[in-house]
Amino acid sequence: MINLIKNELFKIFKKKSIYIILLITLGFIIFNNAMYKVMDNPNVYDNIYVNNIKEEIKTLDPNDDKQYYADLTSEIEIHDLKQEYGHNSWQAYVIDADISPIICEKNIYRYVEKDSTSLKNTEEKINKYLNLLNDDNWKNYAIDKLNEYKLELNNLKKQQLDQEILKAQEELLNKDIEKLELRIKKNIEYKDDYINLALMYYEPNIENFDKYNKNLINDLKDNYNEIEAKREYKNLAEDNAKYKYSIDNKVEVDNYSSTRYGIVNFMSEYSIFILIISTVISGSIVSTEFDKGTIKLLLVRPFKRNKILLSKLITSLLMIIFSIIIIFFLQLVVGGIFYGYDSLKIPAIIYNFNTSNIEYINVFKYSIQSIIASLPKFILLSTLGFAISTIINNSIVGVTIPIIGYFVAEIINALATYKNIKILKYFITLNWDLSKYLYGGIAEFSNLTPTYSFIVCIIYLIIIIIPTFIVFNKKNIKNI
Numbered sequence: 001m002i003n004l005i006k007n008e009l010f011k012i013f014k015k016k017s018i019y020i021i022l023l024i025t026l027g028f029i030i031f032n033n034a035m036y037k038v039m040d041n042p043n044v045y046d047n048i049y050v051n052n053i054k055e056e057i058k059t060l061d062p063n064d065d066k067q068y069y070a071d072l073t074s075e076i077e078i079h080d081l082k083q084e085y086g087h088n089s090w091q092a093y094v095i096d097a098d099i100s101p102i103i104c105e106k107n108i109y110r111y112v113e114k115d116s117t118s119l120k121n122t123e124e125k126i127n128k129y130l131n132l133l134n135d136d137n138w139k140n141y142a143i144d145k146l147n148e149y150k151l152e153l154n155n156l157k158k159q160q161l162d163q164e165i166l167k168a169q170e171e172l173l174n175k176d177i178e179k180l181e182l183r184i185k186k187n188i189e190y191k192d193d194y195i196n197l198a199l200m201y202y203e204p205n206i207e208n209f210d211k212y213n214k215n216l217i218n219d220l221k222d223n224y225n226e227i228e229a230k231r232e233y234k235n236l237a238e239d240n241a242k243y244k245y246s247i248d249n250k251v252e253v254d255n256y257s258s259t260r261y262g263i264v265n266f267m268s269e270y271s272i273f274i275l276i277i278s279t280v281i282s283g284s285i286v287s288t289e290f291d292k293g294t295i296k297l298l299l300v301r302p303f304k305r306n307k308i309l310l311s312k313l314i315t316s317l318l319m320i321i322f323s324i325i326i327i328f329f330l331q332l333v334v335g336g337i338f339y340g341y342d343s344l345k346i347p348a349i350i351y352n353f354n355t356s357n358i359e360y361i362n363v364f365k366y367s368i369q370s371i372i373a374s375l376p377k378f379i380l381l382s383t384l385g386f387a388i389s390t391i392i393n394n395s396i397v398g399v400t401i402p403i404i405g406y407f408v409a410e411i412i413n414a415l416a417t418y419k420n421i422k423i424l425k426y427f428i429t430l431n432w433d434l435s436k437y438l439y440g441g442i443a444e445f446s447n448l449t450p451t452y453s454f455i456v457c458i459i460y461l462i463i464i465i466i467p468t469f470i471v472f473n474k475k476n477i478k479n480i
């Protein structure tokens with residue numbers, strides 16, 4: 001058996017098509033990382049966009065479409081103001097966050113409403129901000145903003161407002177105050193990066209799932225779905241933990257432009273290439289023997305047909321592992337060239353429903369777990385291609401059907417979840433990705449479990465394999 005498998009592997013690695021696919025995959029990996037690198041520097045696009053606006057505004061009459069003219073003028077002013085301080089400066093971040101709405105308001109008063117009093121007031125606000133920016137000390141700006149929020153909170157309490165409205169506004173102001181205090185305490189400079197994004201969305205007092213669940217039941221009532229509630233809370237808890245980790249450690253956890261991102265999201269980024277490599281082999285490993293007539297030479301050897309077919313099936317499955325390893329290695333190398341390897345020190349951050357806690361996991365450990373849990377999908381699709389290739393002796397169909405099945409599966413799963421079609425729980429596509437169960441993850445339906453899904457995968461695998469071996473044993477090769 002081992003010699004048969006070695007012989008099959010030798011034949012596979014002699015094929016030029018495998019190396020062509022690998023080169024295409026490498027090209028995509030390079031392109032993918034390069035695009036994330038470019039996306040990390042949007043200033044180039046901003047300059048092109050604003051230059052186009054400047055040319056357009058020359059052709060416009062302020063009295064024709066006042067709102068549109070005001071909007072374009074605001075975009076130009078905001079861009080030029082950011083450029084004055086530098087697009088990567090802390091002032092540019094503040095301009096986007098705090099000053100740009102006032103600039104838009106100012107131009108509405110100037111071009112749309114023609115309100116000179118309000119225009120003067122907004123200009124005074126802008127000048128006040130600019131004086132703070134010119135001080136070139138972000139902490140002084142943050143402290144001034146903090147005092148402004150505290151004063152606004154005190155004034156709010158004195159107003160005669162509806163209690164619910166008052167409570168909602170107080171909560172918003174208290175959040176702003178808490179986050180500004182956290183910014184000053186953690187020494188987080190204003191900047192257009194993930195850490196500032198994390199500070200923006202971070203919820204210091206996130207509620208536990210039981211409380212979250214109870215609130216959802218009250219809010220949604222008849223439309224309540226506990227599975228969706230668990231999934232939503234898991235995402236919320238994980239995101240919040242990532243934000244906290246970024247704030248505490250001054251690192252960008254979910255930065256697309258990093259080697260870590262490609263490793264943590266390896267399966268979602270490159271699964272189609274794993275499938276293509278594995279199905280090109282499994283969907284042709286038997287049929288090409290019939291096409292070339294070499295099947296006769298193989299069957300006259302002192303091996304039973306079952307053993308020959310099994311060796312080819314095992315080889316096909318081994319190529320899944322090979323494709324994963326080689327693509328993983330290529331992503332690791334290319335990602336390291338583009339971004340370095342420092343980001344790999346940042347752990348994967350997961351909410352574990354089994355322990356009701358956030359866990360910090362080594363990125364390689366997490367990625368390997370996700371890959372292993374995703375293997376049933378590739379094994380089943382590769383085996384399907386192998387079966388088709390063996391039964392009908394057609395490599396094109398053997399390769400094409402599994403790839404089509406891969407894409408159709410997403411539609412079936414979405415339909416099953418959206419329409420709550422519970423009969424589809426017996427269908428393979430809802431069961432072949434075991435990664436959704438990692439760390440107490442939630443499946444599409446409440447009665448789907450890891451054990452159930454694993455058994456369904458085994459049953460489907462048997463259903464595919466048995467007819468394949470029966471047909472192969474009965475094939476007449478005299479006329480080949």
